[in-house]
Amino acid sequence: MNASEEPRAIEPGGLSSAAIKQCCAAVYDSDAVRLLLGGTLHPGGTALTERLGVMLNLGPRARVLDVAAGRGTSAFTLAMRFGCEVIGLDYSRRSVEAAKRDAAARGLSSTVSFCCGDTERLPFADGSFDAVVCECALCTFPDKRTATAEFARVLRAGGRVGLSDLTRQGLLPPELESLAAWIACIADAQPLAEYASLLAAAGFKIKTTEEHNGALIDFVNHIRTRLLVTEVMLGLNKLALPGFDIAMVKDFTQHALAVIKAGKLGYAIVTAAKEG
Numbered sequence: 001m002n003a004s005e006e007p008r009a010i011e012p013g014g015l016s017s018a019a020i021k022q023c024c025a026a027v028y029d030s031d032a033v034r035l036l037l038g039g040t041l042h043p044g045g046t047a048l049t050e051r052l053g054v055m056l057n058l059g060p061r062a063r064v065l066d067v068a069a070g071r072g073t074s075a076f077t078l079a080m081r082f083g084c085e086v087i088g089l090d091y092s093r094r095s096v097e098a099a100k101r102d103a104a105a106r107g108l109s110s111t112v113s114f115c116c117g118d119t120e121r122l123p124f125a126d127g128s129f130d131a132v133v134c135e136c137a138l139c140t141f142p143d144k145r146t147a148t149a150e151f152a153r154v155l156r157a158g159g160r161v162g163l164s165d166l167t168r169q170g171l172l173p174p175e176l177e178s179l180a181a182w183i184a185c186i187a188d189a190q191p192l193a194e195y196a197s198l199l200a201a202a203g204f205k206i207k208t209t210e211e212h213n214g215a216l217i218d219f220v221n222h223i224r225t226r227l228l229v230t231e232v233m234l235g236l237n238k239l240a241l242p243g244f245d246i247a248m249v250k251d252f253t254q255h256a257l258a259v260i261k262a263g264k265l266g267y268a269i270v271t272a273a274k275e276g
């Protein structure tokens, strides 16, 4: 079971926000997605996570919350690179349990810990973190205002938030407006200025923005290469991925690449400080 909650607003595809979160958590922890994406679930991989850590001035005394941490790749990267304490939270209980096992196996349980929860209702006291990191996930949250207000609530005054996320300009083709596209971080991606205004509305002062569109192109090309290998393995019966529609995913990545190259989708980092 994932983080529990009552059904709320109805979102795309007629699904409640709870159903969208459950769907997103299940997809990102599925064998097919882990096979296609590898360990890191966002463009730019651990190098962009380190860049975010530098922009947030993380250091050994910082207490950091990684929101929507998945299986913890970024949390481990930040703890090892900057010496900070990191708590990773994710909606998927399966991902959290896998991350906890990994922390124990690496001997990192005293500096990196994980818990299951919902970004829109963070299970932490006010002002209990120096920094909040949220990579490639705000775009999937049905209620972005509540999520960013929660980031502000759990940060101390002067604490920093760092987002990295898909950015979007204008209308996309219908193939990229589906529920699958929502979960793939595309359908509800926002323009960079909208992420900045969400943070400003939550009481943050914007510090830096950086575009990393090349990282998104590399990421989609990496997925397309892995799709080809997967197709061969499936054809040779060396692999079984029940329910995985490879033709649909190939088609989807082709559409995504076209809109990225047309400048309608990109990837960016935003950092901001809590005022007061």
Ligand SMILES: C[S@@+](CC[C@H](N)C(=O)[O-])C[C@H]1O[C@@H](n2cnc3c(N)ncnc32)[C@H](O)[C@@H]1O
Pocket (backbone or CB within 6 Å): 021, 024, 025, 026, 028, 040, 041, 042, 067, 068, 069, 070, 071, 073, 074, 089, 090, 091, 092, 095, 117, 118, 119, 120, 134, 135, 136, 137, 140, 141, 185
């Ligand atoms: C694209 S993955 C990003 C994972 C990680 N941040 C990374 O960059 O490697 C999106 C993650 O968001 C999590 N997620 C989705 N909705 C959530 C919510 N409301 N609260 C917490 N986690 C959520 C999913 O379970 C999934 O692990």
